[in-house]
Amino acid sequence: MQALNAQRLANVGQAGCVGSRRPFAAPGRLSPLAPPHLSPVEPSSLAPHPLLSGSSAVSLGATQPSRDVACCASSTSSSSGTQSSSSSGGAAAAAPSDWSKRLLSVAKTKGKNKSGGGGNGASHTPDADIFTPAKPASKPAAKKPVSNLDIPGLSYYEGRPDDDEDDEDLDADMLPGSERKRLPAEMRCFDTARIYIKGGDGGNGCVAFRREKFVEHGGPSGGNGGRGGNVWAVVDPNLNSLSVFRGQVHFRAEGGVNGQGSNCEGADAEDLIVHVPAGTIIRRKDAEEDDPPLAELLKPGERALLAVGGRGGRGNFSFKTSRDRAPTIAEKGEKGEELWVDLELKVVADVGIIGVPNAGKSTLLSVITAAKPKIANYPFTTLVPNLGVCEMDYRTTVFADVPGLLEGAHEGLGLGHEFLRHVQRCRVLVHVVDGTSPDPVGDFNAINLELELFNPDIKDKPQIVAYNKVDIPDSGDFWEMVREQLTAELGVPADKIFPISAATGQGVIELVRAVRGVLDELGPQQLTYETNALNQTAVQRRDVRIDDFTVLLEDLPPGSPSTAPRVFFVEGEGIERFAQMTNWDYYEAVKRFQRVLEVSGINGALKAKGVKEGDSVVIGETEFNWSDEKSDGAVYDSWLKDMKDRGVNRQGSARWPHPDVR
């Protein structure tokens, strides 16, 4: 309580009390966002594919045995199918394959190219790390870099603002089991975010009196303040990620306009719209696990109220009664609701395209839909889910292309696997198998294992396998063999496997028709809400009782004399809001506050707890001193002293009629 640097005024309780506000806690500072960028890499700078490199020089006969070995190896490990994977799943996934490691090393190499910032000819070391920001050579190792991980409101890192772990060791991101929150911004999938929202404050009511020629006592004419703006979340169908919240974390609605003389009411503020993608779930930051979310928004245009603006304070015209025809009292506007919320995105699509990195998922999406995802010959090109609408045979199907998965993703390898939440709402999965991989069947098994580890429900979704890149001879030649393994050993139905070339379009139409067929079998999509979200669409008046409060007493420091002043806290939403809306500049407002303390039983409760002269009483953001002096004169004197101390002068028509002369 010593920290409360509020001006204290005498006389609380039966007598007058005037409070002063404590300052608001300053919101967290935003650090500038300067993420490293991925720059395109010349294909020649990529690590060569083991099969593609010099494939023209190597005869098929020479390649065949190595592929046989690879496929056999995979078939032995996967011949028992998923049951062997699931039984020893942890072990299998904990030891990523050489191919997974190679994919990561390609990504690393690429990052180094960029961060080196050198010319085109800059050589790069294969073990360079894409996840490590460029650092000057002279920089002492012990010094922490300014990390964009400090930016509040961004995804993945719960408790991030307090997270003071050493950001220097970003290499750990590459290791299985490391925390995903340590990924730099460019490598994060923006499907979660934390933002601050605040409804606008209500405008203040006005104290004014009508003064016209020949109208000697025109009566009160102070208008009410306007309502503060509400904050709504609305689904924008053009959004497919929460990356917009990288740039803006704070959303504050405008405040209402203050009331004016001549009974002019202040204007209400406009509502603030926060645009979110379809499939966003919004929760309070500090919500318990079983608390319902504030909103789950699935359909375009769907909206939910997140924060209510404050109501406008009443002007003195509203306080006019038959007994008090010239009240000199007005309220302040109510403060708008403020809160931090966590957003989580699970995109809404019919079909999810999954597969290892660089398999051609984005290429497939770009061929079957009008979407223009980033396509490049290196792993982890796709960092956010891409949505595309495919129109074929007068039918519309929404496809979602998600980032590539790696064996060991559940332990954080690559981008991890949290983005798989996006395929949770898909009804069918298209599993793209990279035909140029050394072990396509092994990849297929590894991805299915990752799906199972993430959520068994996803594993159970109908899958259609697309064996991609058959236009490359090295891949096409093995098609029959891979098909044989998938059908005979893994039990994939033959009519659910398609050889395609996303690049040339070969087999793509057949694939989409098969997808449509499965969707038709499943019937029309029912968009079901996963949560029992409140999805509030109307401004709810917050009815709270003023006599619903608790009185708490702060313990004195050990060794203090029993006569030392103590601090009492009166907690209750109603009384705190009432104190916040009381305009201490008006004596009548102070008296009204005293009456409310009396009739609500707060004075009685304080006395029962042993409050004595000189003790502090804190209500909301206002602190008072308790006095046993009850007379009107004492209350008025203390109010006048407070006004002088604060340098507040009455202005305009509010000077008339003065309480002294009435």
Ligand SMILES: Nc1nc2c(ncn2[C@@H]2O[C@H](COP(=O)(O)OP(=O)(O)OP(=O)(O)O)[C@@H](O)[C@H]2O)c(=O)[nH]1
């Ligand atoms: N020859 C050939 N190349 C293909 C084919 N499909 C994709 N590619 C190439 O493979 C590379 C990777 O393609 P992407 O579509 O970016 O792969 P992705 O699966 O989306 O990769 P990530 O987003 O990193 O997971 C690109 O260079 C494509 O041009 C294909 O059918 N034939």
Ligand SMILES: [Mg+2]
């Ligand atoms: Mg991609």
